Amino acid sequence: MEQRTFERFRQLVYAKSGIALGDQKETLVSARIAKRMRTLKLDRYEAYYDAVVRDGSGEELTELIDSISTNVTSFYREPEHFDLLAGLLKKWKATGQARFRIWCAAASTGEEPFTIGITAAETLGVGAVDWKALATDISSRVLQRCKEGVYTPQQISAVDPVYRRKYFEKTTRNGSPAFAVNATLRAGLVFRRLNLSTPPFPMQGPFDVVFCRNVMIYFDNPTRQRLVAEIHRLLRPGGYLMVGHAESLTGVTNGFKGIRPSVYVK
Helix, strand or coil: CCHHHHHHHHHHHHHHHCCCCCHHHHHHHHHHHHHHHHHCCCCCHHHHHHHHHHCCCCHHHHHHHHHHCCCCCCCCCCCHHHHHHHHHHHHHHHCCCCEEEEEECCCCCCHHHHHHHHHHHHHHCCCCCEEEEEEEECCHHHHHHHHHCEECCCCCCCCCHHHHHHHEEEEEECCEEEEEECHHHHCCEEEEECCCCCCCCCCCCCEEEEEECCCHHHCCHHHHHHHHHHHHHHEEEEEEEEECCCCCCCCCCCCCEEEECCEEEC
16 A cells, blocks of 8 residues: 555544554555455555545445454453442442443443443342443444344353353354343443544433543544543533543543542543
8 A cells, every 4th residue: 555545544534533543554454444445346445545435325434444443342351440330330329329321432342331231230230220321333343243242152251150141142153152142131231333533422411430441542632632521521420431441531631530540530
C-alpha cells in the first residue's frame, strides 16, 4: 500500500470511528482489508478506498471499520471491576434502590456484557428488581456475535461452573461442543450499535455504572475528551466509571474523582 493511500484510509477511519491509526499500522491495515478486497474482487487498495467512499448505504464503511477494529476480550477480564460492581449493587439495593442501569460501552463479542449480566443477576436477583445492561459497539460483526451468545468451552472456562449451569445451555457450533447464553441471562441485556467518537448519544440515562474499558487507548485526546464528557453527562451523581487497567483519565478535563486506578466516581 502506498503511503498516500494509507493516509487516506487513516483519515477516513479517524473521521468515521475516532480510531487513530499510527504510522506503524500500515501493515496491519493492509492485511485486515485484504480479505474484504478479495471478496469484492478488487486488486488495488485505491479501488477499495473508492468503493468505501462511494457506497451510499454505508455498509462498506461498516465492513472497513469491522476489519480495522481490534476485539480482544474474555469473561471476567480484569475481575476486580466485577467484584466492585457486585459490592456497589448490593449496597445500593440495601438502601432501597429498585432500578439499576449499567452501560458496557465496548461490548466486543459479548464476554464483558454477559459477565456484567451474571454479576447483576447474582447480586440483584432475576425479576426481584428492575435491572438492565446496555451493551454497545461500533462493529456490527461483533454485535452479531453478542446476539448469538455462543462460546467455546475454552472461551467460557473463566465462568464458575455453577454459573455456567445456571446461565448457559450446552449446544454445538460447527460440530464442536459449545455453550449458549440462556433466556434468563439474555433478558437483562440490550445490544445496540454505537460510535463512541460521535457524541451526543441517543441514550437518556442516567446510568449507575459505565464500563468503558480498553477502548480509549485507540483514541486521541480530543476524542477521549468528548467521550468522557458524554459519559459524565449520562451517569447519575455518585455513579461509577470503570476504564481499562492500562487506561486513565490523566490529561482529560472531567468531573470525575479517582477512587483507585481505573475506577472513577461522578
